[in-house]
Amino acid sequence: MTPNFHRLQDAVRTNCHISDAQHGRELTLCTYLLEMREMYRWERGIAFGAPLPQADLGTWMAQREELWSSLEQARHVPVPIDGMVVDPFDVERANHELVGQRLVYGAGIGRLGKPQFFLGTLEREEWRGGMRVLVAGREFARDMAAAPAATRNGTIYVRLESLQRWLWERAEAWMGRRGEGALKSALDGYGFAGAPGDAIARMMQAETETLILHELGECEAGRRLGPQWEELLGSLVRRRSELFVRALRDHLADCLVTLPALLERDAAASLHFWFANLHGMRQALFPRLTAAYACWREGDGGVALRAAVAAGVHHWRQVCAQVLELHAAGGDSAEEEIEALSSASTTLL
Numbered sequence: 439m440t441p442n443f444h445r446l447q448d449a450v451r452t453n454c455h456i457s458d459a460q461h462g463r464e465l466t467l468c469t470y471l472l473e474m475r476e477m478y479r480w481e482r483g484i485a486f487g488a489p490l491p492q493a494d495l496g497t498w499m500a501q502r503e504e505l506w507s508s509l510e511q512a513r514h515v516p517v518p519i520d521g522m523v524v525d526p527f528d529v530e531r532a533n534h535e536l537v538g539q540r541l542v543y544g545a546g547i548g549r550l551g552k553p554q555f556f557l558g559t560l561e562r563e564e565w566r567g568g569m570r571v572l573v574a575g576r577e578f579a580r581d582m583a584a585a586p587a588a589t590r591n592g593t594i595y596v597r598l599e600s601l602q603r604w605l606w607e608r609a610e611a612w613m614g615r616r617g618e619g620a621l622k623s624a625l626d627g628y629g630f631a632g633a634p635g636d637a638i639a640r641m642m643q644a645e646t647e648t649l650i651l652h653e654l655g656e657c658e659a660g661r662r663l664g665p666q667w668e669e670l671l672g673s674l675v676r677r678r679s680e681l682f683v684r685a686l687r688d689h690l691a692d693c694l695v696t697l698p699a700l701l702e703r704d705a706a707a708s709l710h711f712w713f714a715n716l717h718g719m720r721q722a723l724f725p726r727l728t729a730a731y732a733c734w735r736e737g738d739g740g741v742a743l744r745a746a747v748a749a750g751v752h753h754w755r756q757v758c759a760q761v762l763e764l765h766a767a768g769g770d771s772a773e774e775e776i777e778a779l780s781s782a783s784t785t786l787l
Contacts (some may be wrong), residue, residue: 445518447578450543450557453526454512454581459506461552462582473551474499476603480580485636486606492589496588514553517543526555529590531573537563544595548583549648549674550680556580561598567654569594585602589650594653601649602642608714609638620731622712627707640709648708651699655691663687663758670765677774682780685720701740701747709734719780724750726787746787753787 446524465473475490478498484490516523519535532543540560548554549591565571570593577584579598586601608631612621628644630637660667667687674680687739692712700709713731722727727750757779763777779785 442518442520447557449517449526450555452518453545453553453555454579455505456509456512456514457553457581457583459509459512461550462506464550464552468520472607472622473475474502476607477502477582480577480603484601487634498633500553527553528572530594532534533593536560537671542572542595544574544590544597546590546618547590548585548588548686549699550677551615552581554583554585554588555583556597556600558597558599566594566650567657569649569654569657570595573598574762575599587655589656593655596646596648596649596653598642601645602638604761605641605645619714620710620716624707624711624714625733627710639763641707644705644708645711648696648700648712651696652691653687655695656692658694659687659690662755663689663762666762666766667758670762673765674773674776676777676786678780679777681719682776683761685718685723686754686761688720689724689750690754692756693747697743697747701744724787750787757782757785768770781787 462470462473468493475495478484478495479486479490481498482494514526517526517532518524519532522535524532525537527545529543529545532545536543537560542558542560544554544556546554556574556577557579558577561573561575563570563572569589572593573596575598577597580600584600584603586604587596589595590697608621609625612625616622624629624641627639628637630641671680671683674683696712697709700712709731713728716724716728724746726746728745732744733742734740761776761779764772764779
């Protein structure tokens with residue numbers, strides 16, 4: 439580990455605080471409170487499922503919001519690594535130095551323009567379909583929006599600790615209502631009822647592969663859509679239009695790679711979990727897929743799902759092309775027209 443590890447950790451944590459200070463309050467109140475609770479759990483090292491001390495949580499939240507108030511106009515700081523300083527978004531240069539020390543650093547722009555940063559141990563490095571995959575374990579620094587996986591400049595980053603926390607959150611939410619459906623089927627597939635901790639560990643390993651498949655699908659979708667897609671995404675300022683554009687590429691990515699691979703492997707628990715997380719705009723845009731999932735549950739052997747996925751490759755590529763045409767036409771009305779397209783029946787499949 440780098441001899442200046444604590445300086446590195448402090449710098450990454452500072453950038454995480456700056457990101458949260460400038461974007462954390464953009465969340466809905468419910469999401470904000472949930473993410474603050476989990477951030478507190480992570481910082482305090484409290485076990486999953488253990489009750490949180492409400493008095494200390496309240497004090498911590500007040501102190502965190504006070505810190506944020508002092509950082510609302512701050513700029514992200516450089517990252518010190520072994521006597522040099524690295525731009526906080528230059529992940530390639532940072533990891534060139536850190537991977538050999540069994541560390542991995544991540545930075546990028548997430549949903550709704552929020553910068554994201556993390557620093558963790560390197561669990562493993564591998565290559566998949568020409569893509570470098572860095573899998574992080576224990577995390578030493580993170581912001582509130584801890585995405586379990588992301589791709590940046592030809593490298594896929596997977597964060598096991600963040601994935602495990604997200605899985606526990608999903609399982610806890612289900613335990614609060616214990617309804618039937620895709621999430622229960624996924625948890626049953628991993629044996630959650632008998633041994634929750636062991637089930638989450640098995641789930642983490644299996645869903646790591648699903649994350650990698652999705653990121654490989656994102657890369658394949660990116661190759662088909664071209665660099666104009668990232669330019670389009672970076673230009674959006676309306677929440678609905680960004681959610682729509684991201685949903686389109688997600689569907690294209692999963693129809694290209696994720697769902698065909700899970701069906702080929704007969705990964706039933708992972709398929710259930712994928713559908714447990716199909717909601718919001720993604721679900722609204724692709725009703726045929728939800729119907730096909732019902733057929734699969736009823737025992738059709740995946741016939742309807744394979745047909746829906748094959749149709750999705752063509753359909754979502756066409757809709758993406760339509761969005762790119764609107765963006766290329768330019769003008770102040772381009773994003774308004776993209777947002778209007780998100781509500782048009784012609785985009786549905």
